Amino acid sequence: MNKKYTVSDTDLLEMIHTRWETRHRIHRTIVKGNRKIELRRLRKNTDMQKKKKLRNRAAEYLFQGDDEKLALYPRKEVKKILNETEYHSEEWEMTDEEYEYGEGSFGDTFGIIDVDDD
Secondary structure, three states, X not given: OOOOOOOOHHHHHHHHHHHHHHHHHHHHHHHHHHHHHXXXXXXXXXXXXXXXXXXXXXXXXXXXXOOOOHHHOOHHHHHHHHHOOOOXXXXXXXXXXXXXXXXXXXXXXXXXXXXXXX
16 A cells, blocks of 8 residues: 555545445436336326226216217227227328328428529
């Protein structure tokens, strides 16, 4: 050891412990940060499941009460829509190809602004 400084064993132990404590605190912060994200994601999924259950219960109640507007639709289709599974609306099949820049697009309607003054 360097002779300029006199360091006792207790001072060395205190420095080592402080270093360990700092590293431990940083590690806990990193783990806690990831855990916080995971818990938020889990809570959001749980909330969505609760919402879907409530929707299904409400639909069942309306079907049992012979709701006139709901009677127009098949029960299976309504369930699929509420669960957001195995349901694909025909509106989503329309692609945006015809709406891209070109004929009949937003750009043609208003024109594209030319800034260069060519």
